[in-house]
Amino acid sequence: MDIEILPIEKENMKSKDILKDPDSLGFGNYFTDRMFVVKWTEDKGWHDAKIKKYEDFVFDPATLVLHYGQEIFEGLKAFRSKNGDILLFRPWENVKRMNRSAERMSMPTMKEEDMLEAIVELVKLEKDWVPDKRGASLYIRPTMIATEKGLGVRPSKEYIFFVILSPSGPYFKEGFKPITLLATDKYVRAVPGGVGEAKTGGNYAASLKAKKLAKNYGCAEVLWLDAYNKKFIEEVGAMNIAFVINDVITTPRLDGSILHGITRKSVLEMGKKLGFKVSEREISIHEIMEGAQNGSVTECFGLGTAASIAPVGEIKYLHYEETGENITSVKFGDKPGKIAERLYKELQDIQYGEKEPPFEGWILKIE
Ligand code: PLP
Ligand code: COI
Numbered sequence: 001m002d003i004e005i006l007p008i009e010k011e012n013m014k015s016k017d018i019l020k021d022p023d024s025l026g027f028g029n030y031f032t033d034r035m036f037v038v039k040w041t042e043d044k045g046w047h048d049a050k051i052k053k054y055e056d057f058v059f060d061p062a063t064l065v066l067h068y069g070q071e072i073f074e075g076l077k078a079f080r081s082k083n084g085d086i087l088l089f090r091p092w093e094n095v096k097r098m099n100r101s102a103e104r105m106s107m108p109t110m111k112e113e114d115m116l117e118a119i120v121e122l123v124k125l126e127k128d129w130v131p132d133k134r135g136a137s138l139y140i141r142p143t144m145i146a147t148e149k150g151l152g153v154r155p156s157k158e159y160i161f162f163v164i165l166s167p168s169g170p171y172f173k174e175g176f177k178p179i180t181l182l183a184t185d186k187y188v189r190a191v192p193g194g195v196g197e198a199k200t201g202g203n204y205a206a207s208l209k210a211k212k213l214a215k216n217y218g219c220a221e222v223l224w225l226d227a228y229n230k231k232f233i234e235e236v237g238a239m240n241i242a243f244v245i246n247d248v249i250t251t252p253r254l255d256g257s258i259l260h261g262i263t264r265k266s267v268l269e270m271g272k273k274l275g276f277k278v279s280e281r282e283i284s285i286h287e288i289m290e291g292a293q294n295g296s297v298t299e300c301f302g303l304g305t306a307a308s309i310a311p312v313g314e315i316k317y318l319h320y321e322e323t324g325e326n327i328t329s330v331k332f333g334d335k336p337g338k339i340a341e342r343l344y345k346e347l348q349d350i351q352y353g354e355k356e357p358p359f360e361g362w363i364l365k366i367e
Helices: 064-068 091-104 112-125 201-216 262-273 285-294 338-351
Strands: 003-005 034-041 045-053 071-073 076-080 086-089 137-146 158-168 179-184 221-225 233-236 240-245 248-252 277-281 297-304 308-321 324-331 363-365
Touching: 003 112, 034 112, 045 112, 064 137, 071 091, 071 201, 086 112, 086 338, 091 112, 091 137, 091 262, 112 137, 112 158, 179 201, 201 221, 233 248, 240 262, 240 285, 248 262, 262 277, 262 297, 262 308, 262 338, 285 297, 285 308, 285 324, 297 338, 308 338
Parallel strands: 003 045, 179 221, 179 308, 248 277
Antiparallel strands: 034 045, 034 158, 071 137, 076 086, 076 137, 086 363, 137 158, 221 233, 233 240, 240 248, 240 297, 297 308, 308 324
C-alpha cells in the first residue's frame, strides 16, 4: 500500500511523561501523536492512505455510522522486550478477524498484507510510546466506520479505516487479581445468526445495561449465557472465559454467537503444548455452580487481548423464577488459580520476548 507519511511539528508532539509510571496508565486513556487513515469508495476502493497527526474527524450529522452503527474494530498489542525489541502478538489473526467482521457487517475487506502494513508502519513511527514494563503495552485499535451521508438503512458506499494507539496497563483495575462476574438470565449478548461473532460497536453498546446491573451486584463484568436456553455459558463483556474442570482447561465451544478470541485460541494451543488437557464444549451455569461446590471446578479465568488472563474469584448467578429474583454465588478463592498463573506467565513470557513462541507466526518483530 502506498502510505503517505505527513510530518508533524515538534511543538505538536505530546509529552511522554505518562510512560514514567506505567502502573498509572489504566486502559485506553492516552493516545500517541499519530494515526493511520485510509478511505474507501465504490469507484476507487482503498485510497489516500496516510499516517498523520492524531486529530479529530469532522462528520456531517447524517453520516451513516452515527445512525445505524456500521462499525467494526480490532484490538492487539505491541510489547517491548527487555532488549528493546517491539513485538506484535499474532497480528495476522486480528487482520483476518477484521475482514470476517467486515463481511458480516456488509463493509469492504482489505488485503491482509495492507492492513498489517498500516499497523506495522504506524507502530514503527510511534515505537517510543511502547511502555517499558511487563504488564503494560501499546494497545492498537484498528477501526472501520461508514462515512457516507444518508438516513436510508443500507450499506454505506464510503468508509474510513483508521488505526490509533494507546499506551495502556491492565484492563481491570484489579490487575492480575481475581474479579467477580455476574451470570444472569435477564439480558443476552448475542444470538446465533446475529452479530456476536463480529467485533462491532453495537455489541458493546447493547451490553452496557447488563454491565450496570453487574456493578450493582458488586461485579466487574457480566458472564453471558446463551440466548435460547439462558443456561450455557458464552463469554464475558470483553473477553472469553475458561474453567478448570477435573483438571481440564475447558472453554465454551464457538457456537456462532461467541467472539473467536485470539487469546482463547492461543491458550488452547499453548495449553496443549504445555501438557494440559483442553476441551471446547457446552458448559452450563449449573455445572459450574455445582462443580465449584463439589470440587470438580477449581478455577475460572477470562481470556482477552486487553484483559490478558484475568482470574475470576467469584461468580454470582442472578436468575428469575416464578417466586421472584434469586441469587446464588460460588467462590474460587481470593488468589489466582495455579493453572491461570502458569498460563499467564507463559503467555507474557512469549509476548515480552522472554521465551521462544511455541508456534511460527506468533510474534512479529517490528524492524
Ligand atoms: N470476547 C469479547 C466480547 C471481546 O471483546 C474480546 C476482546 O477482544 C474477546 C472475547 C477476546 O478476544 P481476543 O483474545 O482476540 O482479544
Ligand atoms: C480487546 O481485548 O482487544 C478488546 O477489544 C476488548 C475491548 C472491548 C476493551
